[in-house]
Amino acid sequence: MSISLLLEMASSADPDRTAVVSDDVRLSTGELSALADGAAGVVAASGAQHVAYVGTGGAVLPLLLFSSARAAVPFTPLNYRLSPDGLRALLDRLPDPLVVVDEEYRDAVGGGYRTLGSDELLEAARGAEPAAEFADPDAVAVVLFTSGTTSKPKAVELTHNNLTSYVTGTVEFASADPGDAALICVPPYHIAGVGAALSNLYAGRKMVYLRHFDAAEWVRLVGIENVTSATVVPTMLDRIVTVLDADKVTLPSLRTLAYGGSKVALPLVRKALSLLPQVGFVNAYGLTETSSTIAVLTPDDHRTALAATDETVARRLGSVGRPVPGIEVEIRAEDGTVLGAGQTGELFVRGEQVSGKYTDIGSVLDEHGWFPTKDVAYLDDEGYLFIGGRSDDTIIRGGENIAPAEIEDVLVEHPQVRDCAVVGAEDPQWGQIIVAVVVPRGGTEPDAEDLRSHVRAQLRGSRTPDRVVFRDELPTNATGKVLRRELVNELSAQSPTASIKEPT
Structure with a gap:
């Protein structure tokens, strides 16, 4: 199944529903689909073999995700925070790319590439000859570079099937209430940004983009857009909690707040739960190579652990919950032996959404399809997963x-x-x-x-x-x-x- 089918399903079901809000841009699902067809025509006419994006996201991210899919070429959002040399080093690893760039980063990209400004793409998409085809489900849809904090970034290849397996396995189509809205402030080049665009559109939530994170602005947007769900990383949660605590804001519309990307300190989690008792908190754990979330600590899990007097249950507030549907997990010792509950080893995962494939390296899955995460972990007796950090650490x-x-x-x-x-x-x-x-x-x-x-x-x-x-x-x-x-x-x-x- 191609990811472009997700947009086709959403626009066919309700073409007038607001899909994207980003600064002054507001697009319905029908308008987003029409723009994606036009942008796909722009990509196809360019002859490019890949689409790269350098910018802060917003409406441009879902547009490029779906237009690249409809042009049947892979898409790569790049870290706009990198130095010019760092950006070009990654661009040079992509085959004959069309580089779409926000104006403020055009100088960083420099010359030598087929380049199109983000605003130029939007304008061209409105008048271009549409193109729309369904890519091979096993073809690469998105390539994301790992953060590379300790080594050269790896290029992770995610197929259409990987991504749609994640979305359809964790989200029910059109399940959102008519007024539901998701606030998205994670970077466009991170798997959470890609996953948010696909899953929220499929669920039927309005996507509200905050391209430059600011805790006070985040709180303001939750209020004026009646945001019902949001996803943040630990540093964002810390700053949001500081604003909420100082201003005594309650965020009545917010029902779900997911956090992830790295470990969150338990005192911060407890503080957030106390400030927003009506909100269902979700701890989501995943990797780029697994097409986003593979384990979730649910709102009920949070509440149960917070209130527990049993130490085993209370400890689960520091876990990442249990695997999502379609995901299998194993904890292995260094010799490959599968370990039992309470025993610490390396986490291996398996499922349709798991890629485990890198450009120029190939697949690192073992003969039975298991991916080595390099995360140290253990499972408790009830299957709750505890992550102890990277084995390299x-x-x-x-x-x-x-x-x-x-x-x-x-x-x-x-x-x-x-x-x-x-x-x-x-x-x-x-x-x-x-x-x-x-x-x-x-x-x-x-x-x-x-x-x-x-x-x-x-x-x-x-x-x-x-x-x-x-x-x-x-x-x-x-x-x-x-x-x-x-x-x-x-x-x-x-x-x-x-x-x-x-x-x-």
Whole structure:
């Protein structure tokens, strides 16, 4: 099934329903479909083998998704925050692309490419000879570059079948109420941005785009557009909670708030739940290679865990929930043995929405179709999935493997800690030492030894941070993932303030 069929179904069912709101642009499903046909004609006439987009999204994102599909060429939204050299390095990896670019990023793209401004595309689409064909379901629909925070970005290939399997497996067609609206502020080059455009259109929700995130503007848009659902990354949730707490706003229209992209500290989740008790919170976990969400902690799961006196149930507030329909999961040891409940290993996933294929590399699925996520994880007795971070982040101190997330979960519960990240720094004696990078809560000055004692009281002595350093904020990418490599490089350039001894 081609993703273009999703738009055809939506426009046939209700062509007058508002599909997209972005700044001054408002498009019905019928208007979006007509523009996609015209833009597909522009793409087809260009002879391009690929469509790339450099910009902040809004209405242009769903338009390019569907017009590229109707022209039967792959589509790649690129990170507009990259340097000109970084952008061009990625563009040069795409075969003969048509580059659609927001005007403010045209200089960054530079010359040497077939380039069309976003406004020019909209104008051309209105007068172009339409083109519309259904691509082969197994053909590549979208190529997304991984964040590449520790290595060269990989180009993930997602087929039409991968993407439509995700949408039809997790969303019921036209299931939204007539007044439902989704506020989208995740970046267009992230799988969450692609997934939001496809799934909300299919469900029948008005999509309200906030192209440049600002917490106060986010709150304002929820009010004026009667937004009923939204998806945010951790840094966004933190800033929204700050505004809600300061202004005492209640957001009466909002029914569902999903968060994901990286781990969210439990104190922040509890604070958000207390400020918005009428809202159903959803923790969504997925990867680019899995076409978005593969596990969900539902609103009922949140409420049950928050109210639980049973420690096992309460702990599930820190999980990512259970797999969505159509997804299988396994936890494996290093030797490939499938592990049981409570045992930590690497997460493997399988399902129609899982790609696991990269340009120039090929598929990394095993012979039975399982994808290695590189995430450390475990399942509890009821099938709730707990993610412990990337296997690459594991700290090896004196031959002992230590998961940073285990220490972070304890540290962030300290009343003077707003946020934290635990990383391994090179050490001649231990190989690596444990360094806790802490963002203090406003108006506090936590003591490093007090924080070490806080961890030591709850974990084994070998998990006690060897060093504690303080920062005003943690470096993150646009989806809220902490740039651990940046912290490690920063720490490597510093001299330890004291010799490291065996933790006690």
